[in-house]
Amino acid sequence: MSAPTMEDVAARAGVSRALVSLVMRNSPKVSPASRSAVLAAAAELGYRPNAIARHLASSRTTMLGVLLSDIHNPFFAEIYDGADAEAVTHGYRLLLGTGSLNPVRERDAVEAFLELRVDALVLAGPRLPSTVIAAAAREVPVALVSRLIRADAVDTVVADDRAGAGLAVRHLASLGHRRIAHVDGGAGAGASARRTGYQKAMTSLGLQAHIQVVAGDFTEVGGAGAVRRLLQSGDPPTAIFAANDLSGAGALDAVEEAGLRVPDDISVVGYDNTALAALHHVSMTTINQPREEMGRLAVRMVLDRVEGRASGPTARRAVLTPDLVVRRTTAVPRRQVESA
Amino acid sequence: MSAPTMEDVAARAGVSRALVSLVMRNSPKVSPASRSAVLAAAAELGYRPNAIARHLASSRTTMLGVLLSDIHNPFFAEIYDGADAEAVTHGYRLLLGTGSLNPVRERDAVEAFLELRVDALVLAGPRLPSTVIAAAAREVPVALVSRLIRADAVDTVVADDRAGAGLAVRHLASLGHRRIAHVDGGAGAGASARRTGYQKAMTSLGLQAHIQVVAGDFTEVGGAGAVRRLLQSGDPPTAIFAANDLSGAGALDAVEEAGLRVPDDISVVGYDNTALAALHHVSMTTINQPREEMGRLAVRMVLDRVEGRASGPTARRAVLTPDLVVRRTTAVPRRQVESA
């Protein structure tokens, strides 16, 4: 009493297996009569095509493997949404996997995808050594999201973190802030680009004398600690640009703890536009990355290769532009207003 | 120049295909000599077993399909963590999928799993009609997390929401609160059990005269609106038990907006112990569900069936007990203290 096969359907419909196969893939070259006979037989039997067998026979699987570096992070969920939407419109299916931030487990997940013979791989924020990524790219097309590596045929899509940092700084400057400090993200992903972007923007605004970077680590505690140090210094800033929303929340904590108010005394800008920043309770001005678009683009890139619209060792690189989301943690600096 | 097969490895190692197969599955009945010869040949060729072919030949796939109702919700990420840990220890691999809260897409995802012939299915918080779930359960073992249905052979694991609500109420009562209101979750998942649990606990504490349920909807805005109404009533509560953390955050907003302080004037308890509640900035007392354990248990249940330790139409049902996480939004009621 195992699952019915094409054979069973063919017998019941009184046709050959091959014809059933054509019907299942709805080929146009089947007479309406046999088509409906086959469909009826399949329905009566509760027939479900065996994807395993199909894949073995056809060499293509129309499945893409998507590795999400961290399934706890909503950032990757949105990349998935974009990837899925794009895949569906092209008739592909996504297989999801994660290594839970562990490179070894990520490697396993990629290996599993490869053993399942996915047609291509999309790796979102992988912790994987680049040699592993390059090796995978020798077997199937690979696109990388939110990570850059130098390897043949590995397409990448990233958001322009330097530009995003520039948006934050220019927003604060346009409100009248001059002493704008940056709580950085240490060695975290994107942290150095955001730090550089901050420095460049400050310089191009003629504010290089006010550049002040304090060490953070993308955590709430780290952000709070950094801002505490900042406030104890002789000459505290009027605005803080945090490397991500979580450390921005820490900044908020520290400012309040010091008896100051946001945005009246100090403005704060985060980065990533997470749900946290959108909370009414927090309502933080932040920088938004076009996450869905990043997912879409990654899928489009690998499918271009799978379907032969692109090929060769040249890696394509897409750099998307972030945008500013103004909420309630930024305002005109008080001291400036009073002196006006 | 397609991928090397077992045939190639066998030729190179000077043995038969079957022997290679045995080595790949590291069977004990292979001489060390041939084993290392095969391994060497495989390495030189860059051989990778074809899981598709393996599955077709062996009927078992050692893959479990896991459907996460909402990949944006960290709740499900933790269920996944538990499921994954359990699966790995049993030598199974998880395939992840989601329908993004859309029943039709969920159906597709389940269908895809079934076509890939996964050995079993774990459905976490599915929106699927129960008929679809029951149908799937006729093909492979199915376990349901955070949802109950009456169907043969569908095992379920849920957290005891009534008990959780009881914990919240008893915590507040033990601090001295008597007027404890509940912001409910409308028709959301678990909302009615939490409401019932609240009412039962209030009654059993002799506080039935103070039962007060205001309508919420599991959102921040809904929670804030409910609390605003509560505060405008003639006789506001000294404590609020919200049906989830998000509406608890809304409650916090509304309390502050009214010029009152948490927990000095009003205590607030949330539900779910999300990252939001853990934020230092929020630090909300809440009820925690043993999510990882729920995932583990679901996998254990289906594997019991897959491996023959359980069988038949009797559905097993696991009810796990939540626990209380005390943070900084609950305290002894001020008025009570002053009158003491």
Add this chain to the structure above:
DNA sequence: TTGAAAGCGCTAACAC
């Protein structure tokens, strides 16, 4: 338009 036959790459008896 339909059917026959040869695989796809592997596992699983069964012999040797």
Add this chain to the structure above:
DNA sequence: GTGTTAGCGCTTTCAA
């Protein structure tokens, strides 16, 4: 221990 031989359920020429 190791090799031989059938399939697993489907796709894909190639004929008819």
